[in-house]
Amino acid sequence: MAMKQTFELRVNGRIHRVEAAPDRRLLEVLREDLGLGSVREGCGIGMCGACTVLLDGRPVSSCLLLISQVHHQEIVTVEGLGGHGTLHPVQQAFIEHFAFQCAYCTPGFILSAVALLEREPDPDEQVLLEYLSGNLCRCGSYLNILKAVRAAAQGRKPPSS
Amino acid sequence: MAVGRSVPVRDAEARVRGTIPYLADLRLPGMLVAKIVRSPFPHARIRHLDPRPAMGIPGVVAVLTAHDFDRPGAPRLFYGVDRKDQPIVARDRVRYMGEPVAAIAAETPEAAEEAARAIEVEYEEQPAVFDPVEAMQPGAPLVHEDCPNNIFLHTRLRHGDLEAGFAAADLIVEETYTTPPASHAALEPHGVIAWWEGGHLTLWSTTQAPFVIQETLAEIFGLPRESVRVIVPPLGGGYGGKGYVRLEPIAAALAWKVHGRPVRLILDRFEEFVTLTRHTACIHIRTGVRRDGTLTARQVEVYWGAGAYADITPRLLRSAGLVRVVGPYRIPAVHVDAYGVYTHLPPAGPFRGTMSFEGAWAYESHMDTIAHRLGMDPLELRRKNILRPGDRFCTGEVIDEAFFLECLEAAAQRLGWGQPYEKGEGTRRRGRGLAIMMKSTLPRSRSECRLILRADGMLELHTGTVEMGQGAHTALAQIAAAEMGLPLERIEVIGPDTARVPYDATTSASRSTSMMGAAVQKAAARLKEEIRQRATPLLEANPDEIIIQAGRAWLQGRPEIGLPWEEILRRHGLEALEAHGVFETQGGLDPETGQGIASPHWHQGAGACEIEVDTETGKIRILRYCAAAYAGQVVNPALAELQNQGNVVFGLGQAMMEQIVFDQGQPANANLSDYPIPSLRDLPNELISLLLESPEGSIHGLGEMTLPPVAPAIANALFDAIGVRIRDLPITPEKVWRALHGDEADL
Numbered sequence: 001m002a003m004k005q006t007f008e009l010r011v012n013g014r015i016h017r018v019e020a021a022p023d024r025r026l027l028e029v030l031r032e033d034l035g036l037g038s039v040r041e042g043c044g045i046g047m048c049g050a051c052t053v054l055l056d057g058r059p060v061s062s063c064l065l066l067i068s069q070v071h072h073q074e075i076v077t078v079e080g081l082g083g084h085g086t087l088h089p090v091q092q093a094f095i096e097h098f099a100f101q102c103a104y105c106t107p108g109f110i111l112s113a114v115a116l117l118e119r120e121p122d123p124d125e126q127v128l129l130e131y132l133s134g135n136l137c138r139c140g141s142y143l144n145i146l147k148a149v150r151a152a153a154q155g156r157k158p159p160s161s
Numbered sequence: 162m163a164v165g166r167s168v169p170v171r172d173a174e175a176r177v178r179g180t181i182p183y184l185a186d187l188r189l190p191g192m193l194v195a196k197i198v199r200s201p202f203p204h205a206r207i208r209h210l211d212p213r214p215a216m217g218i219p220g221v222v223a224v225l226t227a228h229d230f231d232r233p234g235a236p237r238l239f240y241g242v243d244r245k246d247q248p249i250v251a252r253d254r255v256r257y258m259g260e261p262v263a264a265i266a267a268e269t270p271e272a273a274e275e276a277a278r279a280i281e282v283e284y285e286e287q288p289a290v291f292d293p294v295e296a297m298q299p300g301a302p303l304v305h306e307d308c309p310n311n312i313f314l315h316t317r318l319r320h321g322d323l324e325a326g327f328a329a330a331d332l333i334v335e336e337t338y339t340t341p342p343a344s345h346a347a348l349e350p351h352g353v354i355a356w357w358e359g360g361h362l363t364l365w366s367t368t369q370a371p372f373v374i375q376e377t378l379a380e381i382f383g384l385p386r387e388s389v390r391v392i393v394p395p396l397g398g399g400y401g402g403k404g405y406v407r408l409e410p411i412a413a414a415l416a417w418k419v420h421g422r423p424v425r426l427i428l429d430r431f432e433e434f435v436t437l438t439r440h441t442a443c444i445h446i447r448t449g450v451r452r453d454g455t456l457t458a459r460q461v462e463v464y465w466g467a468g469a470y471a472d473i474t475p476r477l478l479r480s481a482g483l484v485r486v487v488g489p490y491r492i493p494a495v496h497v498d499a500y501g502v503y504t505h506l507p508p509a510g511p512f513r514g515t516m517s518f519e520g521a522w523a524y525e526s527h528m529d530t531i532a533h534r535l536g537m538d539p540l541e542l543r544r545k546n547i548l549r550p551g552d553r554f555c556t557g558e559v560i561d562e563a564f565f566l567e568c569l570e571a572a573a574q575r576l577g578w579g580q581p582y583e584k585g586e587g588t589r590r591r592g593r594g595l596a597i598m599m600k601s602t603l604p605r606s607r608s609e610c611r612l613i614l615r616a617d618g619m620l621e622l623h624t625g626t627v628e629m630g631q632g633a634h635t636a637l638a639q640i641a642a643a644e645m646g647l648p649l650e651r652i653e654v655i656g657p658d659t660a661r662v663p664y665d666a667t668t669s670a671s672r673s674t675s676m677m678g679a680a681v682q683k684a685a686a687r688l689k690e691e692i693r694q695r696a697t698p699l700l701e702a703n704p705d706e707i708i709i710q711a712g713r714a715w716l717q718g719r720p721e722i723g724l725p726w727e728e729i730l731r732r733h734g735l736e737a738l739e740a741h742g743v744f745e746t747q748g749g750l751d752p753e754t755g756q757g758i759a760s761p762h763w764h765q766g767a768g769a770c771e772i773e774v775d776t777e778t779g780k781i782r783i784l785r786y787c788a789a790a791y792a793g794q795v796v797n798p799a800l801a802e803l804q805n806q807g808n809v810v811f812g813l814g815q816a817m818m819e820q821i822v823f824d825q826g827q828p829a830n831a832n833l834s835d836y837p838i839p840s841l842r843d844l845p846n847e848l849i850s851l852l853l854e855s856p857e858g859s860i861h862g863l864g865e866m867t868l869p870p871v872a873p874a875i876a877n878a879l880f881d882a883i884g885v886r887i888r889d890l891p892i893t894p895e896k897v898w899r900a901l902h903g904d905e906a907d908l
Binding site: 031036037038039040041042043044045047048050077078079082087091092094095096098100101102103104105106107110129132133135136138139140141142143144145146 | 842
């Protein structure tokens with residue numbers, strides 16, 4: 001096992017100093033060391049998207065990243081969206097459109113959608129599918145997920161005059 | 162009314178915030194990490210197993226092997242809900258690749274991993290067999306020495322005079338269909354935390370069957386049931402894969418060995434693939450039909466490859482494995498022979514749409530072959546033979562709630578069946594297909610619930626139903642709210658926890674909303690009586706003049722004379738008032754003839770689709786898919802719709818993508834890259850969900866109904882498009898291409 005080192009992570013706007021071996025997976029650091037339960041292991045090989053986090057605004061699979069690769073970088077998990085008593089519009093849209101069943105995949109989908117809407121405020125269907133197809137939902141709630149993300153995109157548009 | 166409304170699931174906010182506690186989120190003081198050492202061979206003798214090198218590794222607390230069992234005070238090695246054929250860890254022989262041979266409890270995952278590598282096992286490989294039909298042949302390697310031909314069960318259904326039926330036919334069509342093993346692939350893996358202390362065992366488990374676990378573990382450890390407590394957190398998907406007994410015995414045995422500290426076992430994705438699969442099925446189906454399309458006889462032989470251990474398969478074969486392979490048709494003579502067969506593959510078990518999926522794949526593809534041979538429209542052939550209300554099924558039971566034709570016609574009509582459409586040209590061809598299925602739910606099963614009205618006015622609903630994303634807790638709360646006339650906010654759902662909630666058979670077979678829902682209704686009626694009794698002296702009236710509704714008791718016609726329920730409890734000095742509800746289904750089939758009652762009601766679902774196939778690549782695109790299910794009385798329309806959509810998406814994976822490829826017993830694609838499951842890109846261009854409601858009907862489950870028709874509907878559309886009949890799932894581009902260009906092109 002590699003020797004432990006100190007890493008500085010910026011997670012959900014707060015700075016955390018973490019003692020860990022440099023080859024410790026980001027997924028484990030977030031789950032085990034920082035107690036962020038929304039980051040979930042599904043496949044362990046970056047295929048399912050259940051462990052998605054935003055790394056400097058980009059959705060990435062935290063099971064494929066080592067802590068030494070994210071030193072000083074900005075990380076956002078679903079715990080960092082919304083606030084006390086308020087939900088992010090994408091979270092709200094997921095509830096309104098029944099966009100989940102077991103919800104194991106939901107935080108990953110929400111983060112991918114948030115990243116998508118930051119980059120493409122008015123995505124067409126192709127962009128939508130492209131951005132979200134890296135997340136898997138075994139319960140098969142896809143149609144409602146699409147509805148929710150479209151609705152969240154609509155909600156971001158300035159009201160037409 | 163709380164029933165019939167699309168309310169969000171109860172913990173929706175926690176689900177989008179990522180804070181709902183799945184098993185992997187639970188933390189207990191002093192919790193150890195477990196790791197299983199698994200067999201690398203599908204069949205081998207264990208010549209030597211030495212756990213000692215593992216024991217010296219720092220951080221290792223316990224190593225479990227077969228030597229720990231079957232001694233005074235020790236747990237039993239063998240278990241099984243039907244045949245006790247499965248060892249908790251292998252003793253002298255391994256029967257599938259991935260079978261546990263030892264297990265480790267350690268302070269850290271790293272120590273557990275290191276210990277697992279340190280254990281020395283010497284194997285002597287043995288010949289193995291993987292296909293159920295090959296396993297039945299004389300001379301095939303035996304999986305269990307006491308089971309000749311590897312057949313552990315043969316069940317039969319006998320209805321009518323088969324010979325006369327075939328003699329009356331103008332045409333006899335005979336085909337063979339197969340389905341491969343598949344992975345449930347719930348994104349949340351199986352997990353257990355087991356804690357043994359002072360003769361009591363507590364388990365937190367990702368199970369769909371907490372009371373089955375309780376019973377099995379009590380037996381393994383020789384404990385009274387009350388000494389085993391099973392708690393189930395919300396599941397990250399189940400689909401049958403978390404039904405019955407999985408990791409609980411090995412985790413509990415480790416905890417017993419450790420004593421006093423909780424032990425956590427969570428599988429990785431590879432282990433998921435070798436823990437439980439769908440059955441490997443081979444179905445011979447032979448049908449007699451008159452020139453006018455009237456079915457006269459059907460004979461089905463089905464070989465259910467169950468893997469190395471029988472698990473739940475014998476129970477399934479006594480009913481589901483017979484009646485789910487016939488089809489919803491009026492046929493004067495039906496014989497079914499179902500064989501449960503051991504192979505050297507991981508155990509097989511319930512899988513969303515269990516046995517209906519395999520059955521419908523065969524009988525609905527077969528119906529189109531018959532239609533083609535007769536030159537008849539496939540819908541017309543089905544219409545002519547389909548079960549209608551009052552008809553007798555091949556079990557002898559009369560089917561009252563029969564909406565098979567309505568489902569089929571709803572899907573067909575929505576697709577535009579019978580109307581001209583663009584058939585495509587060149588390398589892009591289009592075709593249409595449809596399918597229907599009939600699925601039993603569990604006879605002879607029981608659901609109980611307890612309703613507790615608290616003095617603060619809240620109503621507790623205690624239930625053993627597992628919430629795994631299907632929304633059952635929300636639907637049950639809606640039913641309770643509707644019966645009691647309370648707002649949903651006043652219902653609190655508690656369970657599953659065997660120490661707190663009354664018995665429930667399992668959360669499976671789409672039974673919960675229907676059966677647990679009925680138990681809730683019964684408990685509510687009793688609770689109202691309890692309230693009425695307490696209100697009677699306070700209101701100084703006859704009990705039958707008192708209305709109990711919406712949180713109050715009042716005099717009929719005099720609503721101003723009444724009391725809130727809280728006040729009634731307070732005046733009697735009661736902290737709570739409770740009532741118990743039990744719903745039980747009867748029935749069961751005669752073991753020799755398969756005659757009797759197979760199901761308290763029947764699940765009914767249909768699909769119709771239009772596809773486009775690229776003849777150069779074999780790739781199929783689904784342009785439009787219409788899925789229709791009989792829904793009876795709908796409790797929550799949005800959640801019902803979601804189940805229906807989920808069925809189709811799940812079914813598409815089963816139909817076109819999913820197969821665990823075993824190469825000489827070694828899984829060759831046991832990861833979510835080589836074993837793809839449907840993503841957003843695999844959806845039909847258009848997916849239409851149709852729920853046939855009947856407000857006077859009973860509450861029906863909806864978690865499976867439209868799944869089994871997906872594969873045959875697509876296969877039938879493919880035949881319609883290019884004249885190729887695929888009989889072995891999944892329908893991959895490679896198979897389509899080979900059928901077009903290879904040896905099988907003349908089909």
